[in-house]
Amino acid sequence: SATSDNASGELTAVVDELLGQLSTKFSTISSExxxxxxxxxxxxxxxEATIQAGEGGKGDGSSK
Incomplete structure (x- = not known):
């Protein structure tokens, strides 16, 4: 049972580390x-400003 508990603890640690890495990568990609x-x-x-300036006032500028 002690071996089972140890293996379970190791698995939990590995999964926690993996989730932490994924969270970091997701945050980085989101920021990028x-x-x-x-x-x-x-x-x-x-x-848009360049195009409007190039029109030389032909439009009324209310395209938004």
Missing amino acids: LISKMDDMSRRLDNL
């Missing part, structure tokens, strides 16, 4: 995705 989405949003805003 948010950063990339923010960057794309800024680039789209810049593109």
Whole structure:
């Protein structure tokens, strides 16, 4: 029974470590995705501003 308890404890430790690693990786990927989405949003805003400036006031600017 002591061997069974020890094996169970080792399994629990391994699973806890794996879950911790997965959580860290998920957080990292989530942060990277948010950063990339923010960057794309800024680039789209810049593109929109450039297009509107290039139109020279032809539109009324209410495209949003």
